[in-house]
Amino acid sequence: MTGRAPDAGMLRRGLRFGRARWPVLLRLAAWSVLEAGQTFLLGYALARALDEGFLAGRAGTGFGWLAVAGLGVPAGAYGTGRVYGAVAALVEPLRDRLVTHVVRRGVREADRGALSGLTQQVEIAREACAGLVMVARSFVFTAAGALAGLASLAPPLLLVVLPPLLAGVALFAAVLRPLARRQAAFLAADEALAGELGTVCAGLRDVTAAGAEERVAGDLTGRIEAELRAAHALARWGALRVTSLAVGGHLPVVLLLAAAPWLLRRGVTPGALVGALAYVTQSLLPALQNLVHGLGTSGARLTVVLRRLAPAASAPQPPTTPAPTVPQPPTAPPPQPPAAPASGRRRSRAPALVLSRVTFAYGPHSEPVLRDLDLTVPHGTHLAVVGPSGIGKSTLTALAAGLLPPRRGEVRVYGEPAPAARALRVLVPQEAYVFTGTLAENLAHLRQDSVPEEELCAAAEAVGAGALLEALGGPGARVDPAALSAGERQLIALARAYLSPAPLVLLDEATCHLDPRAEARAERALRERSGGTLVVVAHRISSARRADRVLVMDGRHTAYGGHEELLRRSALYRELVGAWEPGAGPAPPRSHPALALRDADGVDAVAGTGLAGDGRHVVAHRPVGQVQPPGDLGDGRPLGGQG
Template identity: 65%
Template sequence: MRPDTATSDRPAPPANAPAGIRQGLAFLLRRRRVLAGLVGWSAVEAVQTFATGYALARALDAGFLVGRAGTGLSWLGVAAVAVVVGAYGTGRTYGGVAALVEPFRDALVRRVVGRALSDGDGAAVSRLTHQVEIARDAFAGLVMVARSFVFTAAGALVGLFLLAPVLLAVVVPPLVLGLALFLATLRPMARRQEAFLAADEAVAQSLGDVCAGLRDITAGGAERAVRADAGALVDAELRAANALARWSVVRVAALAVAGRFPVVPLLVATPWLLDHGVSAGALVGALAYLTQSLLPALQGLIHGLGASGARLAVVVRRLTAPPAAPPPSPRPDPCPVPATAPAVELRGVTFGYGAHAEPVVRELDLSLAPGTHLAVVGPSGVGKSTLAALIAGLLVPSAGEVSVGGAAARAEDAARRRVLIPQEAYVFSGTLGDNFRYLRADPVPDHEVMAAVEAIGAGALLRRTDGGLDAPVVPGELSAGERQLIALVRAYLSPAPVALLDEAACHLDPAAEARAERAFAARPGGTLVVIAHRAGSARRADRVLVMDGPGTLAGTHRDLPARSALYRDLVGEACATAEGHPRPAARRERPSPVTPSHPSGPLRDADRVDAVAGPGLAGDGGHVIAHRPVGQVQAPGDLADGSALGRE
């Protein structure tokens, strides 16, 4: 257990204290040794405060006013030595302050980063770069001014009491009155400070979203609406800043009352004090305590509490407050879909990359009922990934409508009903369990995660790691296939019923790809759209969409070879024959005593895949994997048995 989290054999803060106070007291109690050192060096620093008034009074009363210049100079020498001692004590206090402030800052950073990773906190940038530094600086300033005021006031009040106890009756009431006036402004200042920080968070989050979606904003012609929304947030922040500034003026007025008024009663009462036995040296010492020690320390305290203290309280409360509990997400569909609503629907959709570009998708109509398994096939560049992006809401059609579960593709309801797994899978540093559970807001028990791992076929990956679900993930050390397996398990565990696999298994061997697709297709109520790069994906699908430039054709794997020459080329002539479609006569009459090794179709780069060699090769184990136009083979580390071409 780390030292900053251990709590055994240590006093606990009161149970009935507010949560923020309990956490603060617990933080300080864990650093009692640091606090003790800080108190000791602050006491050394207070020697200077005590000597400022007492040595001056003694230098006058026992020295200069009675003609003893040597005695007076000796007391002034004592005051000078006390200044050196106090300066040394002040220098030593900075180490103690740092030992409190830096762990405090580190704890806040861990809190913000953890919340951003687990809850997708949109205001994390403002919290991490701005508010944490505000809290750090405010905490450091508050510790310094509070420590300085406590020990300065103690040294000055002890000195006043030793000079003449009656001086306390003259000096203390105005000081208390000034503090009371100032404390009355703290609560309104804190509220205005919190309102300003909330407005700053809203501006930071809005501008982050705008910068990330500039292309979509321009494509959708939403510049005016976005400008109006962002401008309204900036205006709100300006109003909050002005309100904070007005209360700052009130704080300055309170500071003037507390910092300057206490001298007046002392001057007014001087004749009475002299008549009642208070010496001139004691009066000069009291004036020195007020002007050189108490009043500067009081001003520092008021400034620290008014600015740093209010900012610290607000910022820490916002940084440490638990996130709002998300509504429960029943699995697998968090958004009830009308019984008659298609899982995915495109009506007259047209899309092109640019106003004058040839449309990639033209007047496409498509309707998928819940539970449908669709494979999208076609040559490279024909628009298959564009179609997936349209369904995912990443692209906006220039004409037509795209809906998911009855909601517009870019609506929040639609976003919760779909999950897109791209070819380049994203994993992050953390544990395997963190990566698997990333798309689930609710806690996911280990047995559910393990069931998803086995369904997708990632069990071998989990067994190769040291630590199981708690094994650390180093993205750079994973192969492309391993990253895809992690992304597939993550999507499988998500509550979204519609899964879009955009070549999401291209780095896996055919058997692993088939297992993953069957797992997604078997999810209760799940709808699967696969951007296919192997013929097997089309054979497994309920429906197949063949994209061929401006033209598209939908059907099943059994009927499409007779209707589409492109589909016959893509899936291979041998596959068509196996499904009951005869070969051309010339091929049928060719003698074939031994099944030859031949390409399954014309040598072309269909969907970034070269034709796969058919059976008949020596040592063929049914797992030759060729892809991309240069005839690359699957990387050995991505194969299930970890060897090149299955040791063949």
């Protein structure tokens, strides 16, 4: 019932629109009669030219009848020209009404689809409507002219031509509505797939980083299968449309040829038989082809567009409800953080991350970034990774996440190969990904189950995003990624990782836009997740002090151990710590800028090598987005095994 109601309403509005313009319709019919005169003369004059002229030995008479048929061509062309004018007078008011409605809806309701409606959908409706009027009018008057010509030549000809023609038209009329519904379903499925692909392609890096390939692939597979089913259904009904064309247009030709002896015995002249073939092949068949293809394609397009442009009054209005109250973060002790999945608990005795003699380079002839690296991160460990910029820290996290395949060696997450362990890890990159939707959808993106609002608020509060959640309007608030700062996007991504069931969390400078206190809070929350393991590419050396173990990456050699241990045996680590903590060890020469230039994220806006910070903030000496501790310059050397 719901699928037929819009069609019936649209048909009633179309009939009212036509009745209000009956003078235009009369003018259109009059010019169509003149155009149909050419159709009548085509077969009639040809039959007389044969019977009374050439077959009777009177060539002049034959040529005279052909000249009469020729005179019908300019008369028909004149009528066709006037037909286009009448069609324009009928269609342009429809376009004007649609434009008025779209503009009114865009202004009053702030409809975002108004621009598309003006530039595309209204023009589609205008062209489709004009095409429908033309093909329907052409078939009606062409068929009338051809059938009148057959009756004037010999009534028995109608007994051969009329039954299959009526059968073909009846079959097409029977499949027209189901065909239109299948065409609309196919267009809707195609648009849904295109919209889904546009969203996914724009966020491929983040989909991969979040380990959501299977979930996204499942959604896309559903869209693809839906379009495939719609295409198959459309093809089946399209075959019936072709069958109706064969029955109504091609079968009469076969029947005329097969019944020729019977017709000739009943007084049908050879000229009348040739004229009947001309009527069928030159008039009826083309008109039927235009009708079948025009109504089958333009009709479906017009139906879909008019549904979208239908007045809002025809659609039920949602009830007015008071604005929802903004949920407040819980003041009671928050619930326990999400536990690791059953698969993670079963693997809790296996190391969280193991790299075995891993070598990686970004090209077949490039110098390896990592060479024969061995690393074991036990379950429940908080590991910080530090080192000069460009030394391979982000590469290490990408290998651990299974985003990059090693040239040699093996990477395992809880005993499984990294590419197959997507459900066991979550990667938060430096440029946090937030999509358009509600806060709840963003926070629970990596959860398959429904997440209660209390748990969402507790997760946000745990990582330090509680104030942001409240400021934006609670979990149900809509999120515009462009309106968020880089730090706010990072807080949302950190809360999403906190809610993830994956036991291994990889932070690739995912807190670089947060101040030190907020960074410490987020890392502590992720470290204290039930059954969790945390690997952090450190943005500040304070991250290393909070970690259980520290991996120092320095070209061919690495150092691995606790903070105090590395201060004793790693010169690079002492240098990094000294740049942040005066008196902790040898530090590079300090250079103080004339003015203290700092931005809201606590980054000194001073470029250049060897410029130290103030012991608390970092100095930017690389391109934007690559902020590292002072003196943190890569020397391009490959990274080797643990030292």
